Amino acid sequence: MVFLTLTPVGLSEAIVLANGEFPVWCTADAITESELSVLAAENGTRFVYSVSGPNPTMAMADAIETISEHHPNQCVWIEHAPAP
16 A cells, blocks of 8 residues: 655645555655655655646646556555645
8 A cells, every 4th residue: 555645734644544554655745845854754755746737637647657666556545635
């Protein structure tokens, strides 16, 4: 199982749920570059892009494909953040 988070709240929740046992990936919207050391300590990876840009569907597909390359045959759990 791999978590893909989109927001800071989702990232915090996924880190707790993953409990260091499962990889946690996040988009650029979920954590700043200056906070990356926290993510690395939690078996986490940060994409350099957001999925809320001009083509979010394509960005999400790219993110899932990249995760699948690094974690083949793993289920990817994706945070669904309600629209503000």
